[in-house]
Each structure stands twice: as C-alpha cells, then as structure tokens.
Amino acid sequence: MSDLLQLEDLTQAQGDMHRPTLVERESIDYKAIAKNVGRIGEGKKYHIKTYGCQMNEHDTEIMAGMLEEMGYTATNDHHEADFILFNTCAVRENAEDKVFGEIGRLKPLKNRNPQLILGLCGCMAQEKVVQELVAKTYPWVDVVFGTHNLHQLPELIDKARNSQETIIEVWDKAGAVIENLPKLRKEGIRAWVNIQYGCNKFCTYCIVPYTRGRERSRLLEDVVAEVKELAGLGFKEITLLGQNVNDYGIDLKAYDFADLLAAVNEIEEIERIRFTTSNPWNFTDKLIQTIANCEKVAEHIHLPVQSGNNTILRRMNRGYTREFYLDLVGRIRAAIPDVSLTTDIIVGFPGETEEQFLDTLQLVEEVRFDGAYTFIYSPRAGTPATRFKELVSETEQKDRLQRLIDVQNRISREINDEMKNQIVEVLVEGESKTNPDVLQGRTRTNKIVLFSGTRDLAGQIVQVRITEPQTWLLKGELVPQRAGLAV
C-alpha cells in the first residue's frame, strides 16, 4: 500500500485550491421537493419496470427510495399498481420497441382505472422523437421525465394526478450532481454506488452522450461517505458505477479513479470492490497498479473493445487501435495475473466487411475474454453513424453475431473448464434465483458459482471446490472452512 495515497493524505493533498466549490455545482434541494409533496402515496402501490444497464438499475433503486418516502409500497404485479413506471434504455432499438409494446398493452388497464398513473423515464425519455411519439400516439402515458431530472419524481407525480394532459418534463442538460437522494437497495450484500455520470466520448454509434450528458464526477468524500454508510449497514461488495469510470475526476482536477479506488479500499468491513464500465482510452498504468495493489479490488475488468479492426474502430471514434488494446491487455495481465476480462462487441457496423469482422474474431481468439456481451449494430437517430450508408444486411449481421457467440462460448467454456477442482473464494449472495435449493455466490473474478449450503452463509466469504464448470457458471461444493485454503 505504501505507494498509494491513503484517504487522509489525499484529502490533505487536495488542499482548498483544488477542492471543487459549490459555485461550480449549484445544489438542488431534493428534501424540499419531497417535503412539499408529502406522503401522497400512502396506501398506494408502485411497480417499476427497468431496462438496460446497471446505471438504470441503480436509478430505479433511487426512484423506489423516493416513492417509499412518499408512502408508496412496491408490487410485482402491475395490475394492482397505482403508479407504473418504465425506466428505459435507448442504446438499441429493440429495447425501445419492447417498451412501446408494453405501454400499448396497458391502455385497457388505464381505461378501466383512470386513477392509475403511467410514467416513462430514463434514456428514451431524453429523445425528442420519443417525447413526440408519446404525445401523439400514447397519450394515456401521464408523465415523462428524463435522466437529468429524476429527483423531481415526487412533484411530477403530484402534477400528473391533477392533470388530464401528459406532463412532459425533460431537462436536456444535466444540472448539479445531487447528493442524498434516498435509495432502496434490496439485497443487503452487494450495492451499486454512482461515482460519475455521463460520457464525453461520442462513439459514433452511441446515444449515451446525448441521453446522459457530459461527464460529471461525484466528490471523492461523498463517494467514500456513502460506501462507509453501506459498510455500516452490512454490505460487503461495492460496485462503483459510471459510463467511463476511468475518467472519474477529470472534471474535478483534484484526484483520479485510482485515488478513489485506493480510498475505498481503506474502508473496513467492505470485502470487495468492483467497477464498471471502463474504457480502454485513459486506462492508465497508475490505475492498473492500483487495481493490482488494492487487495479488495476484485480481479475483473470489463473492457469494451467493440471491434478488432482499426478502420472500424476509427469510424466508431473509439480513440484507440487494435494494437493499443492488445498492448493494454498485456500490461493488465502482467500486473494482475489472474484477472478476468470481459468485453462488449458490436457486429455489422456500417461498412464492416467480412475481413474486418474476421479481425474481430481473431482478436477474441487472441485475448481469450472470459465473457463478452455481443450486439448487432442498431442505428440510433441523431448519432453520427447513421450517416454511414453502406449497411450490412440483416442476414449477414445475424450470421456474424452467431459466429462470434460460438467462438466466445467455446473460449468461456475452455477457461471455466480449467477451473475444475480448483478451490475458489466465493462471496455468498443467497439462494440461487433459478434454483432455491442451492446457494449462489461469485468468485473475485465475477463468475457465478452454485453450490449446496445453508442460507446463513449469505454475506460470508467461503471456499468452494469447482466440480462442474459450465459456459456461464460454475457448479461446486463447499470446502470445510479452514484458514489458508484460498487460492
């Protein structure tokens, strides 16, 4: 730890000169908004349907926290809900189509129960075309709000219940980072913590910079305070969230992501620290060394590559080459030997030839990722890539996706097979969601492990011998717990 900054040193090192001031970040008083509205949800139920990434999942926890403060209680059955909210994703078209399908199916329910409030928020709500479509085609939606003004939820519900018209209130720019919003975290063992919002990268296919705005970082002391609070509540694993976590702090000019990891690593009671998502651009040697040195930072990096071909990478505006990416992977593996690497890949980007796709396949073979999220390119209105005209046919796109999945599945399986008979350290999450007779946990490398054991192990770190590796999970058996068995 000696070459890493301790939290105390860091706070001193910042000094007042560097400390971001409240002038730069005007504050929004959520508590006042909530107080004005009061407990108008008393005796009522809410149902939130969430699409997309972990940022959205966490936004849902925040909105659930607000709703419960208003007196609402949660229900899994939307038929008995008084407020139904769609927290949406705009990254690909099919997710958007699904949301409109579901909103369409809710029309009869809304006709039968005019008191029901229907809401749409999240990334889709930021799109002008979506706002117009809702107003024109789905007028039974009561309220639409965006990613930058979700703190207004209480007052927007209040307005919506007294209005015949759809209330559309979407800020097109982000305001201040708002602290102290309530959050309803379910599990009690693993928690997400936002560290940064927005993205400045403008990859040509991606809508996120338009729906989530420019990069804004939370202050290090606010993140540390939240993690300490979670530790006090018994949470064991923290996932630091941002669109580009390794850009954390660039806007604050006082500290960087490595400093934040080192600071969170000092918090007692937290067993594991994860982070997502990283960008190959700006993944510094200091950061690699910090991950290697901080014993609580888990050995898993999600490092989206998107393509293995330089021409496509350039047209995607990714800011790195295939060679740079491979070199980065080499440096990461040299410093963190057992690291697990996962990635995101898009196939069928406009103009992608068979040879260029083969470069991606070959990169996947060379890196041997533990897993990959694979996508067919989906044109998003307003993004620069929609101007590229040489589209890849749908048949070709599907064929490439399948070939990529086949290669990746084989590699994931081979990597997992090598774990047979190994004893691994597992943080127990509780019963498996698919089979309540077994427990589910994760390795430090983020692999799901299923094994038999008693429920009181939830929240503990145990040793498990892998007996039956599969492509996406590992089955194992509990090893009698003795000191010194961990690998």
Ligand code: 5AD
């Ligand atoms: N089409 C397909 N995939 C996309 N992604 C982002 N935008 C698009 C798009 N327009 C993928 C990228 C990103 C992941 C979250 O979603 O791979 O890393």
Ligand code: SF4
């Ligand atoms: Fe989208 Fe690129 Fe930003 Fe990721 S880095 S959120 S892919 S623009």
